[in-house]
Amino acid sequence: MSQRLKKMRSVLAKQGLDALLVRTFEGDSNNVYYLSGFSGSAAVLVITKKKAFIVTDGRYYMRAQKEAPEFKLVKVKRGSRLTEHINEALTMAGLGKTSKVGFESDHLSVHFAKTWCKEIKAKLVPTVHLVERFRQCKDSCEIELLTLACKVTSRVFREVAPLIKAGMTEAEVAFAIDMRLRKHGASGNSFSTIVASGPNSAMPHYATGQRKLKAGEPVILDFGGVFPGGYCSDLTRTIFVPGKKPQAELVKIYKIVLSANKAARKALKPGITWKQYDKVARDYIEQHGYAKQFTHGLGHSLGLAAHDPYDYEHDPFQEGAVVTDEPGIYCEGLGGVRIEDDLVVTADGAERLTSAPYLRV
Amino acid sequence: MSQRLKKMRSVLAKQGLDALLVRTFEGDSNNVYYLSGFSGSAAVLVITKKKAFIVTDGRYYMRAQKEAPEFKLVKVKRGSRLTEHINEALTMAGLGKTSKVGFESDHLSVHFAKTWCKEIKAKLVPTVHLVERFRQCKDSCEIELLTLACKVTSRVFREVAPLIKAGMTEAEVAFAIDMRLRKHGASGNSFSTIVASGPNSAMPHYATGQRKLKAGEPVILDFGGVFPGGYCSDLTRTIFVPGKKPQAELVKIYKIVLSANKAARKALKPGITWKQYDKVARDYIEQHGYAKQFTHGLGHSLGLAAHDPYDYEHDPFQEGAVVTDEPGIYCEGLGGVRIEDDLVVTADGAERLTSAPYLRV
Numbered sequence: 001m002s003q004r005l006k007k008m009r010s011v012l013a014k015q016g017l018d019a020l021l022v023r024t025f026e027g028d029s030n031n032v033y034y035l036s037g038f039s040g041s042a043a044v045l046v047i048t049k050k051k052a053f054i055v056t057d058g059r060y061y062m063r064a065q066k067e068a069p070e071f072k073l074v075k076v077k078r079g080s081r082l083t084e085h086i087n088e089a090l091t092m093a094g095l096g097k098t099s100k101v102g103f104e105s106d107h108l109s110v111h112f113a114k115t116w117c118k119e120i121k122a123k124l125v126p127t128v129h130l131v132e133r134f135r136q137c138k139d140s141c142e143i144e145l146l147t148l149a150c151k152v153t154s155r156v157f158r159e160v161a162p163l164i165k166a167g168m169t170e171a172e173v174a175f176a177i178d179m180r181l182r183k184h185g186a187s188g189n190s191f192s193t194i195v196a197s198g199p200n201s202a203m204p205h206y207a208t209g210q211r212k213l214k215a216g217e218p219v220i221l222d223f224g225g226v227f228p229g230g231y232c233s234d235l236t237r238t239i240f241v242p243g244k245k246p247q248a249e250l251v252k253i254y255k256i257v258l259s260a261n262k263a264a265r266k267a268l269k270p271g272i273t274w275k276q277y278d279k280v281a282r283d284y285i286e287q288h289g290y291a292k293q294f295t296h297g298l299g300h301s302l303g304l305a306a307h308d309p310y311d312y313e314h315d316p317f318q319e320g321a322v323v324t325d326e327p328g329i330y331c332e333g334l335g336g337v338r339i340e341d342d343l344v345v346t347a348d349g350a351e352r353l354t355s356a357p358y359l360r361v
Numbered sequence: 362m363s364q365r366l367k368k369m370r371s372v373l374a375k376q377g378l379d380a381l382l383v384r385t386f387e388g389d390s391n392n393v394y395y396l397s398g399f400s401g402s403a404a405v406l407v408i409t410k411k412k413a414f415i416v417t418d419g420r421y422y423m424r425a426q427k428e429a430p431e432f433k434l435v436k437v438k439r440g441s442r443l444t445e446h447i448n449e450a451l452t453m454a455g456l457g458k459t460s461k462v463g464f465e466s467d468h469l470s471v472h473f474a475k476t477w478c479k480e481i482k483a484k485l486v487p488t489v490h491l492v493e494r495f496r497q498c499k500d501s502c503e504i505e506l507l508t509l510a511c512k513v514t515s516r517v518f519r520e521v522a523p524l525i526k527a528g529m530t531e532a533e534v535a536f537a538i539d540m541r542l543r544k545h546g547a548s549g550n551s552f553s554t555i556v557a558s559g560p561n562s563a564m565p566h567y568a569t570g571q572r573k574l575k576a577g578e579p580v581i582l583d584f585g586g587v588f589p590g591g592y593c594s595d596l597t598r599t600i601f602v603p604g605k606k607p608q609a610e611l612v613k614i615y616k617i618v619l620s621a622n623k624a625a626r627k628a629l630k631p632g633i634t635w636k637q638y639d640k641v642a643r644d645y646i647e648q649h650g651y652a653k654q655f656t657h658g659l660g661h662s663l664g665l666a667a668h669d670p671y672d673y674e675h676d677p678f679q680e681g682a683v684v685t686d687e688p689g690i691y692c693e694g695l696g697g698v699r700i701e702d703d704l705v706v707t708a709d710g711a712e713r714l715t716s717a718p719y720l721r722v
Contacts, residue, residue: 026387039568058656062693078656106409106472110487113471127470175543182536187569205420207400208548295419295439332423355510 001037001070004134005307008035011130014101018049018099019090022131025107030304031131033230036068045071046089053089055082073275083119090122102127102255132309136186136301137320142231143344146322149186149227150353153235156180157221157356164312166215166243170195174208177223186225187285190232190306194222199321201238201336204296204328215243218254218335224306232306234324235354236340250337251361253329257337258358260327265343268350270319274312281327290329293336299324302342321345322353362398362431365495369396371407372491379460380409380451383492386468391665392492393434394591397429405443406432407450414450444480451483464486493670497662498681503592504705507663507683509715510588511703514596517541518582518717522655527576527604528593531556535569538584547586551593555583559612562599563699565657565689574605579611580694585667593667595685596715597701611698612722614651614690618698619719621645621688625659626704630713631680635673642688651690651713654697660685661701682706 012020021090022031022045035047036054040063043056054064054071057078064073073088076082090101105126108116119347138146160176174193181189196206198217206220213219219241224234238254240246260281267280278298285294301310302322310321318321326340339358343350373381383406385393393633394400398413401424404417415425415432418439425434435450437443451462466487469477471700478485499507521537535554557567559578569580574580580602599615601607615717621642628641639659646655662671663683671682680686687701700719704711 026389028387040566061656062564063566063568078658106470107465108471110471110474111489123638128472178543182539188553189549203420203423205401205424209423241457295422297439300706358722 001035002033005047005052005070007134008131009049011110012047012049012102013286015127016100016101017102017125018095019046020102020130021046021086022104022129023107028305029108030230031104031107031136034131034135036071038064038068038071039230044086046074046086046093047216048093048095051093053092055085063150081119083116086118089123090120095122097121097123099123100125102130104128104130107164116259117177119230129309129311133311133315135303135308136310136315137318138303138322139320141149142229142303143320143322145227145229145231146342146344147234147353149225149231149233150235151355152184152186152227153224153233154354154356155184155224157235157237161237161239164219164239164241165212166213166241168213169198169210169343170208170213171210172198173213173219173221175297177221179223181223188226190224190226194220196220196336197241198335199333202330202332204330204335204336204338208277213241215241216246217241218246218250218337220338222338222340230304232304233300233354234306234340234342235356236326236338237336237356237358238339239359249333250335253331253337253361254359256285256288256290257327257329257339261322261325261339261341264325264327265341265350265352266323268317268318268323268343268345269348270345274310277317282327285327285329293329293331294327295317295330296328299326318361319345319347362396365396366408366413366431368428368495369492370410373408373410373463375659376463376491376593377398377461377487378463378488379456380407380454381463381488381491382407382447383465383532385469389468391496392465392468395492395496395665397432399425399432401425401589405447407435407447407454409454409456412454416446416450433676442480444477448482451481456483457481458482458484459483461486463491463500464488465491466643490670490672492628494672496664496669497676498591498679499664499705500681503590503664504681504683506588506590506592507594507705508704508714510586510592510594511596512716513545513547513588514542514594515715515717518544521582522598522600525574525580525600525602525607527574527602530571531558531561531569531574532571534574538582542584542586547588549587550592551585551587551595555581557581557697558576558602558624559696560694563691563693563695565691566622566635567696575603576602577607578602579607579675581697581699583699583701591665593663593665594715595663595667595703596717598701598717598719599698599700600720608695611696614692614698614722615720617646617649617651618690618700620686622686622702623702625686625688626702626711626713629678629684629704630709631678631704631706632679635671638678642686645657646688646690654685654690654692655688656691657689660687678706680706680708
């Protein structure tokens with residue numbers, strides 16, 4: 001955490017800011033956690049050139065002291081306003097009306113911003129993605145945790161795949177997956193497990209339901225856990241329900257998607273852009289006649305969130321980026337195939353963190 | 362949904378708006394779901410006096426058509442901007458530059474608002490809690506779903522409580538709870554299950570860990586599921602690990618907390634304010650000498666979110682409000698007790714939806 005605070009302060013200096021306010025936001029506490037170690041759901045960090053405060057309420061006093069020892073605890077009292085206590089921290093750091101205090105403009109709603117601008121005694125300056133940009137590249141400790149997360153998730157697939165049979169419901173398959181994620185160390189799901197069978201597999205983000213699996217059908221399994229340290233995995237495999245030969249076109253699609261997945265992995269390296277990365281898989285799928293059926297992006301950044309922040313438009317890949325590689329083809333009526341791996345960008349290429357097997361088709 | 366759309370339109374008229382934009386926001390899609398039935402994670406509703414559109418991307422085309430049949434689907438194409446498609450919907454409704462279009466100011470970040478104001482071809486007007494205010498009072502169908510959610514959650518407590526023994530870890534107890542929630546119909550947890558044992562029970566929002574339970578200690582179990590229709594439950598019980606008599610002070614605290622819980626329930630009825638409701642429990646706890654150890658609010662609204670929106674400061678209770686009743690006393694070093702029920706406000710009082718037993722102390 002010291003390293004991260006130090007980095008953050010160098011950014012403050014560059015931006016000409018006297019302080020930065022970092023807050024938990026609608027259940028997203030990842031920036032706060034990343035900088036401080038505090039894992040609760042409600043706090044504001046006040047980071048100045050020399051000091052660091054964590055402002056939180058009675059539910060979290062003890063946890064903040066325990067998890068964020070580098071931050072001085074400022075207690076929000078019942079009935080008082082959060083902004084009073086932010087001001088208290090700013091005052092303790094010797095800051096006042098003329099100080100430039102950054103706030104995360106995409107972590108503060110228009111509604112809330114009105115209150116902050118009125119009540120916080122400083123010059124508030126909107127900032128964008130200052131913490132998120134650090135989070136784009138994972139350090140060795142983070143990569144270790146993500147490697148573990150992906151390893152366990154792959155194991156869950158290997159355990160569950162042989163259990164899948166015609167007659168089971170999608171929800172039963174999801175239950176089997178989720179139980180094993182927890183059993184093997186996840187504290188929860190990194191998103192709601194998707195089990196999309198038969199015609200439902202043509203919906204990329206289908207909500208798992210009570211439909212019964214039929215022999216020969218494709219089933220998309222897309223799931224991940226939140227593992228120690230708060231790091232997320234995200235794995236997709238498509239299988240065919242045993243008992244009947246799958247339709248030839250679905251097998252053909254499977255091969256195309258798998259090749260697109262592998263082509264993208266081989267192309268991934270520092271310096272290329274997300275657009276270039278996406279294009280590798282998209283071109284391959286287009287050449288094989290399914291351009292219109294690949295209806296989503298190739299992947300996203302992965303870390304403390306299943307969809308970790310990344311400036312996809314502007315920032316090319318750097319060593320330490322961890323991303324998904326998940327091409328898919330979805331044909332209404334027929335069904336769909338998606339195959340997703342998690343990759344880490346290395347000095348000269350990319351390595352696969354997920355090791356769940358593909359089908360031999 | 363028709364009823365809800367109708368209500369929404371009457372609000373538009375009152376506010377002098379030609380349209381309202383309702384969007385999913387950082388994983389919170391409850392307003393969109395409430396009005397349209399669409400349960401995906403990314404969409405913008407464009408509701409005008411006569412028309413209703415759902416703007417979403419390729420992952421969700423089919424789901425939007427299926428779940429939100431009253432809304433005309435506007436497809437966000439890959440590579441195009443969301444705002445283009447919002448403009449497309451506004452144009453189809455005959456709206457343009459001079460039309461007044463409301464947006465939810467607490468569901469749009471300062472950062473995003475800049476883009477919307479620049480790109481959306483209408484006069485954008487910030488609104489606050491227009492949809493949330495409808496969500497405060499549950500209709501009979503919602504109350505039925507919440508009743509079911511609370512019933513199942515209480516059953517899970519009754520099943521798990523007898524299994525709890527010295528030597529188990531907190532995480533094992535949480536696993537036993539979470540498995541049963543899923544088994545009995547929850548699609549997931551409504552928040553991370555809290556199992557706080559011994560000294561950890563003094564932290565109101567403790568993060569379940571690997572600590573082993575010891576005989577005689579208090580253990581706070583705070584959990585809930587997301588049940589059919591998306592409705593959440595939220596239940597807390599405190600038990601003492603069998604095998605040793607609990608400390609006298611903890612038993613005393615248990616009695617105080619339980620009496621405070623019951624007193625609050627008896628006081629709850631339409632017309633009283635949240636402050637008055639809170640005060641009933643707080644006064645009782647204060648009279649018994651633990652005012653400073655009750656460090657959080659008495660409760661919150663419950664519905665599609667575990668912490669459902671409610672204008673706590675301004676809106677007194679109305680029939681159909683569903684709320685938690687969760688006083689607690691937390692003594693650093695000694696431990697804590699919290700007892701939480703979910704209540705529905707009736708015509709002349711309140712009824713308990715949770716039926717998990719209390720301890721006989």
